[in-house]
Amino acid sequence: MPVDQPVTNTEGPFVxxxxxxxxxxxxxxxxxxxxxxxxxxxxxxxxxxxxKTLGFTHGKDKSFVSRPITAETVTNEKHLHILLFQSERAWGYAMEIKALSLDDARKQSHSKSRFKKAAKFAEQLENVCSANTGKVDVRTALDAQAYAALMSAYVLSESRQWQGALEKFSAAR
Known part of the structure; x- marks a missing residue:
C-alpha cells in the first residue's frame, strides 16, 4: 500500500x-x-x-503543512494513537525535566509548560472521542475522559492548586 494514501477502517467502532x-x-x-x-x-x-503508516506526515522545511487531528479527520484508531502518544511524549518530557531540576525556576516553568501541553493533547483526544460517538467505542470515550482528567490533575498539582488537583485525580480514578 502506498504511503501517500490514508488507511481507513470500515469495521465497527474504534476501540x-x-x-x-x-x-x-x-x-x-x-x-x-x-x-x-x-x-x-x-x-x-x-x-x-x-x-508514516497513515500517510499523515507534515512535510519538512518549507513544505511543512500542519495536519491537526479533528473529529472529521479520524478515519482509523491510529489517529487516536497519535493524540495519545503526543500527550505521553509531553508528559514524559515534563517528568524528565522535573526529575532533573529541584531548585531551578526556569526548569520548573519548562516542566509546567510541558504538563500543560500534555493536558492539551489529552483534552483534544477526549474531544475527538466524544465528538465521534458513532465511530468510537463508549469505553474508549470514558477512558479518554479519565486520561484527560489525569493530565489536567498533573497541571493543577504543578501549579499547587491542590483542591482542583484532588478533584481531577478522583475523577480520573
Whole structure:
C-alpha cells in the first residue's frame, strides 16, 4: 500500500484501551527504572511510525503543512494513537525535566509548560472521542475522559492548586 494514501477502517467502532496501552508502553520502555528520556524517545519513534503508516506526515522545511487531528479527520484508531502518544511524549518530557531540576525556576516553568501541553493533547483526544460517538467505542470515550482528567490533575498539582488537583485525580480514578 502506498504511503501517500490514508488507511481507513470500515469495521465497527474504534476501540482503544488507553490505560493498558499507556501502562504497557511505560513499563516496557524505561519507566520501571525512571528513564523518562528513553520513554520520550520511544513515544517520538512510535509517533513517526504511526504518521508514516497513515500517510499523515507534515512535510519538512518549507513544505511543512500542519495536519491537526479533528473529529472529521479520524478515519482509523491510529489517529487516536497519535493524540495519545503526543500527550505521553509531553508528559514524559515534563517528568524528565522535573526529575532533573529541584531548585531551578526556569526548569520548573519548562516542566509546567510541558504538563500543560500534555493536558492539551489529552483534552483534544477526549474531544475527538466524544465528538465521534458513532465511530468510537463508549469505553474508549470514558477512558479518554479519565486520561484527560489525569493530565489536567498533573497541571493543577504543578501549579499547587491542590483542591482542583484532588478533584481531577478522583475523577480520573
Amino acid at each position: 482503544l484501551d488507553i490505560l493498558s496501552l499507556t501502562n504497557e508502553a511505560r513499563n516496557a520502555f524505561g519507566l520501571r527504572r525512571q528513564e523518562y528520556a528513553r520513554y520520550r524517545h520511544h513515544c517520538t519513534q512510535r509517533l513517526h511510525r504511526i504518521r
